[in-house]
Amino acid sequence: xxxxxxxPRYKLARVGKPVNLICSQTxxxxxxxxxxxxPNQAPKLLLFYYxxxxxxxxxxxxxxxxxxxxxxxCSLYIGSAGLEYSAMYLCASTLGQAYSxxxxxxxxxxxxxxx
Amino acid sequence: GQQVQQSPASLVLQEGxxxxxxxxxxxxxxxxxxxxxxxxxxxxxxLSNPSGTKHTGRLTSTTVTKERRSSLHISSSQTTDSGxxxxxxxxxxxxxxxxxxxxxxxx
Numbered sequence: 681x682x683x684x685x686x687x688p689r690y691k692l693a694r695v696g697k698p699v700n701l702i703c704s705q706t707x708x709x710x711x712x713x714x715x716x717x718x719p720n721q722a723p724k725l726l727l728f729y730y731x732x733x734x735x736x737x738x739x740x741x742x743x744x745x746x747x748x749x750x751x752x753x754c755s756l757y758i759g760s761a762g763l764e765y766s767a768m769y770l771c772a773s774t775l776g777q778a779y780s781x782x783x784x785x786x787x788x789x790x791x792x793x794x795x
Numbered sequence: 796g797q798q799v800q801q802s803p804a805s806l807v808l809q810e811g812x813x814x815x816x817x818x819x820x821x822x823x824x825x826x827x828x829x830x831x832x833x834x835x836x837x838x839x840x841x842l843s844n845p846s847g848t849k850h851t852g853r854l855t856s857t858t859v860t861k862e863r864r865s866s867l868h869i870s871s872s873q874t875t876d877s878g879x880x881x882x883x884x885x886x887x888x889x890x891x892x893x894x895x896x897x898x899x900x901x902x
Contacts, residue, residue, distance in 0.1 A: 684837075713890075715892075720894065721894060722799065722881070722891070722892040722893055722894045722895070723838075723881070723892045724892075725889060725890060725891075770837075770838065772838075783840045783843075784828070784830075784840055784890070785840070786830075786837045786838035786839070787837055788836070788837045789837065
């Protein structure tokens with residue numbers, strides 16, 4: 681199975697409430713990423729795990745948390761959702777270290793709407 | 796950090812016409828990649844082409860590293876080619892995407 685699965689496909693959240701998005705892959709990939717995509721904008725890297733090591737982007741460091749309890753699963757956690765979090769969240773994975781020449785596999789994404 | 800510009804923002808073609816998509820980046824690309832997203836689908840890697848010319852099926856990518864640009868040529872476009880095409884580069888150890896080109900191929 682060469683797919684990256686994301687759940688749910690659509691998520692409604694209230695302002696101030698937590699949000700937890702799930703991603704999984706069974707390709708035994710070393711690195712898993714989370715991107716945020718807003719309309720008419722490029723996908724923006726939020727963070728990635730290489731094995732058990734989490735790397736978060738400096739400008740989104742405090743806004744997103746993540747966990748990777750095993751090789752297959754990776755979550756994206758928002759402690760208190762704001763309107764600006766409304767976006768498509770894309771999970772991706774790759775074999776080897778981040779930004780190697782290995783192919784990147786993306787999930788379908790979770791569309792988060794914060795009301 | 797790396798910045799990636801794509802043009803055109805959108806492109807409308809008749810089936811059978813060729814498409815030429817452009818990607819320009821601010822710093823020398825090290826792992827230039829092209830991705831495709833069908834309407835409602837996930838992003839799929841098309842090819843990686845940090846330099847030179849690479850062919851796969853009806854796709855041809857040409858990257859001129861010293862001029863910091865890459866192109867994706869789609870020959871004999873089909874309606875199923877419709878979707879969004881993104882280029883990305885992992886210069887500075889960070890995969891940076893462009894905004895994409897939305898391609899619509901009409902029958």
